[in-house]
Amino acid sequence: MGKNLTSRTEDYSKWYNELVVKADLAENSAVRGCMVIKPYGYAIWEKMQAELDRMFKETGHENAYFPLFVPKSLFEAEEKNAEGFAKECAVVTHYRLQNDPDNEGKLRVDPEAKLEEELVVRPTSEAIIWNTYKGWIQSYRDLPILINQWANVVRWEMRTRLFLRTAEFLWQEGHTAHATKDEALAETVQMNDVYAEFAQNFMAIPVIKGVKTESERFAGAIETYCIEALMQDGKALQAGTSHFLGQNFAKAFDVKFTNNEGKLDHVWASSWGVSTRLVGALIMTHSDDKGLVLPPNLAPSQVVIVPIFKTDEQLEAVSEKAENIIKELKALGVSCKFDKRTTHRPGAKFAQHELQGVPLRIAIGPKDLENNTVELARRDTLTKEIVKIEGLASTIKDLLGTIQEELFTRALNFRDEHTTEVDDFETFKKVLETKTGFISAHWDGTAETEQKIKELTKATIRCIPLVDYKEEGKCVYSGNASKQRVLFAKAY
């Protein structure tokens, strides 16, 4: 603590890296590409988990757990999926170490302990899950299966960044099985909607719902739905995905069921997930040059009370007030931390809680005791005011709601200001270089054009939005006919 952050304009990516570490969210570990999520960062993830878990259960899903390891033969069963992940799989080949005869005190892999079949560390769990579902499904009466799992996965990324892309990360993956195509598709759309609602209402991150182009689609899916968010540096970030898998995995794993007409058919499937990457999205959406800005819904502590005092008597008197406030806040469901450390002075505490994004700060000192007031400071606007202690708890409760809304509105305005309709390629390039953000433009629907634009500008099609933009037009690159605008951006 005690050092200023690099500012966002100076070096956005440095700002992000410093913030994650200084706000005590996470740090790099001794394992390449893998992070240690520290208690404060994990507390935020737990808040996300709790809300998502509630939403999943509300929509009829149950949690279960499947193994970390996937036998290679199962993994390769669905070819497109296997191919898509092949380059980033960690593989277990041995099951034992032994003392190294040539190197005292060291261990080596026991060459005798080679596995007959290699185990792939899951980059995602479709394979092991569909292999399991095969044994669970005979009839339409066994359907649907609506399961979610909270798990870690490993993708051997070449270039990693804390939360945004790590070799191991935490996520949830839902895997559902259905009797009909319509039902599976409806599930896919529903879960994408759940993600959108979660992002917007809970995380205060505005998102655009859409589908991926073929080249950006999940390997093994028929259609990939997604929510796309825009970060403060004008780059897009995929915040969640939901895949309609058709019968691809059912066919690969031979999962058939008898329908109510007595006919055998393959099961229809969906899968969907969000990960600890959301923590990165959270940081890059709301935070500023002073540190984290957390929406009240996600803050480990929504309020912090800092006592101002000179003598023990004053601390005692202030503490008594503070405890009362905490009690009242607790009754209203507001979480509050009392920072009565005597080892730090108030200014240092202010700075720390700002860095860590606590939404509201209350300072109580001798003057307040006389006047029956407190100083109330907002993290998001950096404003403070003196307020009467009567009715403080409900004032705070309301204010937290206001902050939550205003954070969303601010982010929404930013996104709208950074979404530009463009109709010619010169402007396209110029907007991408200067203004950044989403570019809404016509696209002829071909992978060739998509690829060409990517090569020339580094922008990719983030999604084909589900609503809006339905209009005839001409492709911004090729000039060929187009039926709707799609969203381009440089992406994380």
Place this chain on the structure above:
RNA sequence: CGGGGUGUAGCGUAGCCCGGUUAUCGCGCCACGUUUGGGACGUGGAGGCCGCAGGUUCGAAUCCUGCCACCCCGACCA
């Protein structure tokens, strides 16, 4: 995985080209005192296998080789 950069106390750094006393400075840390409404001050103190492993040399933070990690750029990336 290719190109470039960095690695010296918890953090940030000087020293490295051109090898040679006890490795520099700031922050932080510990003790005591004075302080406490926006990152306190004074005095004293502790803390280092100079990223790791080899090599060259009478002698290596410094030169050479290999490895590891992180950062930037590229390629790759449900």
